[in-house]
Amino acid sequence: MxxxxxxxxxxxxxxxxxxRSASAVAAAEVGDAELVERVRGGDGAAFDVLVERHMRxxxxxxxxxxxxxxxxxxxxxxxxxxxxxxxxxFQPERSFSAWxxxxxxxxxxxxxxxxxxxxxEALPAEVRADGVSPLHHTERVELRERLAEVMTRLPERQRTxxxxxxxxxxxxxxxxEILGLSDGTVRWHLxxxxxxxxxxxxxxxxxxx
Amino acid sequence: MSPxxxxxxxxxxxxxxxxxxxxxxxxxxxxxxWSALQRSISARAELELARxxxxxxxxxxxxxxxxxxxxxxxxxxxxxxxxxxxxxxPEQAGVAALPxxxxxxxxxxxxxxLSDQDFRLLVxxxxxxxxxxxxxxxxx
Numbered sequence: 001m002x003x004x005x006x007x008x009x010x011x012x013x014x015x016x017x018x019x020r021s022a023s024a025v026a027a028a029e030v031g032d033a034e035l036v037e038r039v040r041g042g043d044g045a046a047f048d049v050l051v052e053r054h055m056r057x058x059x060x061x062x063x064x065x066x067x068x069x070x071x072x073x074x075x076x077x078x079x080x081x082x083x084x085x086x087x088x089x090f091q092p093e094r095s096f097s098a099w100x101x102x103x104x105x106x107x108x109x110x111x112x113x114x115x116x117x118x119x120x121e122a123l124p125a126e127v128r129a130d131g132v133s134p135l136h137h138t139e140r141v142e143l144r145e146r147l148a149e150v151m152t153r154l155p156e157r158q159r160t161x162x163x164x165x166x167x168x169x170x171x172x173x174x175x176x177e178i179l180g181l182s183d184g185t186v187r188w189h190l191x192x193x194x195x196x197x198x199x200x201x202x203x204x205x206x207x208x209x
Numbered sequence: 210m211s212p213x214x215x216x217x218x219x220x221x222x223x224x225x226x227x228x229x230x231x232x233x234x235x236x237x238x239x240x241x242x243w244s245a246l247q248r249s250i251s252a253r254a255e256l257e258l259a260r261x262x263x264x265x266x267x268x269x270x271x272x273x274x275x276x277x278x279x280x281x282x283x284x285x286x287x288x289x290x291x292x293x294x295x296x297x298x299p300e301q302a303g304v305a306a307l308p309x310x311x312x313x314x315x316x317x318x319x320x321x322x323l324s325d326q327d328f329r330l331l332v333x334x335x336x337x338x339x340x341x342x343x344x345x346x347x348x349x
Contacts, residue, residue: 072236
């Protein structure tokens with residue numbers, strides 16, 4: 001059933017807190033724009049569905065940018081509360097997830113600036129070795145150090161764009177909307193950052209081929 | 210040539226993605242207590258949501274009453290502007306009602322805080338200087 005059809009069949013959600021779980025079932029089938037409209041009227045069930053729907057991706061993005069689980073969890077909470085405060089300014093014809101991710105990314109970048117900690121300091125000590133790369137341990141350590149160094153040298157914006165693209169799998173139009181840049185600018189930054197990263201990777205690729 | 214043509218959007222680069230994953234690891238999604246996180250967000254959001262609900266309820270009550278309030282306001286202004294009774298001219302408002310009240314005697318009026326003009330109006334039925342002169346001339 002399409003979202004439009006299911007939306008029309010759903011009984012309107014009663015916004016009182018007491019009927020929250022029952023209305024959550026109905027709200028789960030509704031599109032983001034409709035949920036936002038209900039949240040504007042104070043519908044807790046609709047808000048819960050939005051949280052349930054977007055918190056994992058938000059956490060993932062926050063973690064990529066902050067490197068700490070606890071910080072990422074705190075940021076996700078703050079981002080959802082910011083959504084609630086700013087929800088009247090959301091334009092329903094736009095994508096909620098892009099709007100929300102923009103809040104997450106901006107907050108994460110501000111948090112990074114505030115604590116003035118380089119991301120490399122927060123890198124996990126143990127690198128995953130579950131078949132990601134056929135490199136030997138020493139080579140992996142060397143590669144890790146080299147890539148970390150290149151990432152550190154990249155301008156903050158390029159680092160963010162690379163993480164959103166390469167690790168979160170976002171397209172350049174998505175990143176452009178989140179960061180408030182043009183699509184062309186995002187592609188240029190990606191091109192620059194990838195060039196630098198490829199240069200760092202080249203000796204390892206040559207060695208293994 | 211546009212920048213888009215220079216730098217086509219080819220999606221993630223598999224080699225770079227794998228290398229970055231190798232150094233940065235994946236987000237520890239399994240370590241997060243999602244239910245607790247959601248509960249915490251809901252609890253912190255409750256105040257703002259309640260505020261929004263009460264604002265909506267208030268709007269629901271006020272909206273139908275608004276035309277009535279406007280109509281009452283307009284009627285009140287018209288009533289006051291008309292001197293408190295239909296057909297009265299604005300310049301007659303207030304003082305014009307005094308002579309019409311037979312229960313107020315000049316003695317009572319003296320005891321109250323009437324202006325000279327109101328008192329003259331009460332006694333003679335005229336308050337303007339020409340009208341009073343005319344009355345005085347007739348008495349002579």
